[in-house]
Amino acid sequence: xxxxxxxxxxxxxxxxxxxxxxxxxxxxxxxxxxxxxxxxxxxxxxxxxxxxxxxxxxxxxxxxxxxxxxxxxxxxxxxxxxxxxxxxxxxxxxxxxxxxxxxxxxxxxxxxxxxxxxxxxxxxxxxxxxxxxxxxxxxxxxxxxxxxxxxxxxxxxxxxxxxxxxxxxxxxxxxxxxxxxxxxxxxxxxxxxxxxxxxxxxxxxxxxxxxxxxxxxxxxxxxxxxxxxxxxxxxxxxxxxxxxxxxxxxxxxxxxxxxx
Amino acid sequence: xxxxxxxxxxxxxxxxxxxxxxxxxxxxxxxxxxxxxxxxxxxxxxxxxxxxxxxxxxxxxxxxxxxxxxxxxxxxxxxxxxxxxxxxxxxxxxxxxxxxxxxxxxxxxxxxxxxxxxxxxxxxxxxxxxxxxxxxxxxxxxxxxxxxxxxxxxxxxxxxxxxxxxxxxxxxxxxxxxxxxxxxxxxxxxxxxxxxxxxxxxxxxxxxxxxxxxxxxxxxxxxxxxxxxxxxxxxxxxxxxxxxxxxxxxxxxxxxxxxxxxxxxxxxxxxxxxxxxxxxxxxxxxxxxxxxxxxxxxxxxxxxxxxxxxxxxxxxxxxxxxxxxxxxxxxxxxxxxxxxxxxxxxxxxxxxxxxxxxxxxxxxxxxxxxxxxxxxxxxxxxxxxxxxxxxxx
Numbered sequence: 001x002x003x004x005x006x007x008x009x010x011x012x013x014x015x016x017x018x019x020x021x022x023x024x025x026x027x028x029x030x031x032x033x034x035x036x037x038x039x040x041x042x043x044x045x046x047x048x049x050x051x052x053x054x055x056x057x058x059x060x061x062x063x064x065x066x067x068x069x070x071x072x073x074x075x076x077x078x079x080x081x082x083x084x085x086x087x088x089x090x091x092x093x094x095x096x097x098x099x100x101x102x103x104x105x106x107x108x109x110x111x112x113x114x115x116x117x118x119x120x121x122x123x124x125x126x127x128x129x130x131x132x133x134x135x136x137x138x139x140x141x142x143x144x145x146x147x148x149x150x151x152x153x154x155x156x157x158x159x160x161x162x163x164x165x166x167x168x169x170x171x172x173x174x175x176x177x178x179x180x181x182x183x184x185x186x187x188x189x190x191x192x193x194x195x196x197x198x199x200x201x202x203x204x205x206x207x208x209x210x211x212x213x214x215x216x217x218x219x220x221x222x223x224x225x226x227x228x229x230x231x232x233x234x235x236x237x238x239x240x241x242x243x244x245x246x247x248x249x250x251x252x253x254x255x256x257x258x259x260x
Numbered sequence: 261x262x263x264x265x266x267x268x269x270x271x272x273x274x275x276x277x278x279x280x281x282x283x284x285x286x287x288x289x290x291x292x293x294x295x296x297x298x299x300x301x302x303x304x305x306x307x308x309x310x311x312x313x314x315x316x317x318x319x320x321x322x323x324x325x326x327x328x329x330x331x332x333x334x335x336x337x338x339x340x341x342x343x344x345x346x347x348x349x350x351x352x353x354x355x356x357x358x359x360x361x362x363x364x365x366x367x368x369x370x371x372x373x374x375x376x377x378x379x380x381x382x383x384x385x386x387x388x389x390x391x392x393x394x395x396x397x398x399x400x401x402x403x404x405x406x407x408x409x410x411x412x413x414x415x416x417x418x419x420x421x422x423x424x425x426x427x428x429x430x431x432x433x434x435x436x437x438x439x440x441x442x443x444x445x446x447x448x449x450x451x452x453x454x455x456x457x458x459x460x461x462x463x464x465x466x467x468x469x470x471x472x473x474x475x476x477x478x479x480x481x482x483x484x485x486x487x488x489x490x491x492x493x494x495x496x497x498x499x500x501x502x503x504x505x506x507x508x509x510x511x512x513x514x515x516x517x518x519x520x521x522x523x524x525x526x527x528x529x530x531x532x533x534x535x536x537x538x539x540x541x542x543x544x545x546x547x548x549x550x551x552x553x554x555x556x557x558x559x560x561x562x563x564x565x566x567x568x569x570x571x572x573x574x575x576x577x578x579x580x581x582x583x584x585x586x587x588x589x590x591x592x593x594x595x596x597x598x599x600x601x602x603x604x605x606x607x608x609x610x611x612x613x614x615x616x617x618x619x620x621x622x623x624x625x626x627x628x629x630x631x632x633x634x635x636x637x638x639x640x641x642x643x644x645x646x647x648x649x650x651x652x653x
Contacts, residue, residue, distance in 0.1 A: 060398070060432075061383070062400070062405065063380040066380050088380070090386070093385055108431070110437075111328040114329045117357055120358045121357070134445075135330070139330055142331045161434045161437070161438050162427075162433045162435050162474075163429055163432040163433070164427055165551075167557070168474055170558075175468060175561060180461040180464075180466055183461065184460065186457035186458065188458070207438075255442060255443035256448060257448030258298060
């Protein structure tokens with residue numbers, strides 16, 4: 001089982017290199033839910049660290065962004081990386097049309113929830129899947145037992161739970177003539193949820209840091225997300241000197257959908 | 261000029277019939293695996309009845325099967341699709357690609373749900389090659405996006421024209437999962453986006469005159485119907501499978517008139533502002549054109565402290581009419597009394613009158629109708645029909 005880290009800066013990449021197997025790198029302008037992103041130039045530099053590199057390209061692609069996406073994919077192909085995490089279906093379509101060799105990771109965030117669809121993508125030459133954080137351990141085990149696809153699962157970090165094109169913080173501030181610096185969060189019933197509003201829209205995160213490192217998940221990659229975690233703490237987590245409280249998210253908590 | 265399909269929501273058989281009576285060309289309904297798990301969804305035998313009813317009218321029924329499946333749904337879905345195929349539904353609306361793969365083994369026509377958040381021509385080309393015949397576009401599409409997509413790919417496009425909006429990209433919100441343990445992508449959405457929150461900047465409470473919320477105004481593209489028709493959009497969709505028969509009748513009738521008004525007299529068509537007034541009266545929130553005009557700034561937000569309007573204009577539904585006695589059998593929906601000035605509206609009629617005579621079920625005169633669903637008889641000044649509705653004037 002490999003350790004993959006969603007990192008926040010180049011220095012952090014170097015600091016953690018001995019503790020991880022793969023970097024997951026959000027690409028500037030084409031990824032969302034990550035306040036820190038990387039340019040293709042940055043990513044090129046990280047190639048020297050001799051780790052697997054996956055680029056996260058998880059933005060919903062608007063029609064006007066197709067050309068930008070196409071150019072980015074052609075450049076990424078030349079980097080010879082381990083794969084691209086995709087959300088928008090434009091990416092597998094362009095990969096086929098442009099005859100690109102770069103592997104893909106099915107990464108539709110909250111929608112990667114069953115082995116049938118993991119295998120649908122596997123049959124289309126998408127040999128990896130990044131599973132939803134809203135699955136139970138039992139469901140993850142069942143997926144693993146029913147697919148050849150290599151699986152990524154979150155085990156540490158804040159979890160994005162809402163993504164909008166709208167600028168929800170800025171719209172509120174503008175409407176009521178308020179000023180804000182940064183580090184915003186929203187609160188309900190004593191629980192605090194980080195919220196960020198970037199040029200690409202708004203993301204709201206879980207009120208807790210998922211910390212499920214000691215759960216026996218038989219997947220291929222355990223994902224550690226450094227978003228909002230300071231570098232020192234993040235290294236400690238990767239070194240198995242984890243001081244964060246245990247939090248298993250949905251791993252042992254099945255959601256319901258029909259109330260009556 | 262090709263007239264687009266007017267597609268209405270239907271939460272049950274009654275609403276399906278009302279939608280067709282008021283001018284819908286097709287309805288979409290929820291069955292076993294849809295994103296309104298807590299609505300009064302259709303059982304298979306009800307879907308069959310709805311389809312038979314629709315086909316007699318030469319109209320269509322689409323069934324939403326648009327959940328993101330977990331493993332346990334995966335085991336049941338094939339059998340369900342085979343049953344839908346057997347009762348000849350006109351299409352299924354799906355978002356999970358595995359369902360598309362399974363549906364291809366049947367004769368079912370496949371529409372891609374807005375839940376798939378399809379925004380661009382490359383993604384649409386992919387789905388077209390997968391056998392999808394229609395794309396329900398993401399609500400974030402602008403008019404320029406729609407034009408470009410239509411000009412570049414030969415596939416049916418369905419566009420939302422009226423109703424409530426998700427605050428997020430569809431499919432990218434699991435607030436319900438985290439805050440209420442209900443799975444939003446399997447129909448359990450508990451509309452957390454309409455809740456109020458306190459917004460902070462580090463330790464400072466950023467407090468406006470109204471609380472922070474994600475809530476947006478509703479969508480209304482009434483003014484843009486001619487543009488949508490000229491853009492050759494194939495289907496114009498109204499949101500709201502959980503809305504009342506009154507809402508459906510009113511909204512469907514307005515859009516039917518707008519579509520027919522433009523298609524039947526393109527040169528002399530003028531947008532009639534009275535329709536906006538009618539739509540506003542049945543709405544819970546203000547409406548705006550949203551992303552269609554590329555607008556997602558502060559004007560689209562709805563800060564109202566959760567004080568949404570409960571509409572009490574709908575007074576009664578006509579169940580029968582006796583031409584000889586001129587008495588209409590009416591089922592009460594809100595309080596009314598003798599002397600009230602009211603309006604009768606139906607698919608092709610509108611008239612006002614003052615209530616002069618009311619009788620109870622035993623035909624004894626009464627003054628006030630105050631009980632929900634109370635059956636009464638009203639003397640009508642003009643002929644009315646089954647499914648006509650009475651509202652406050």
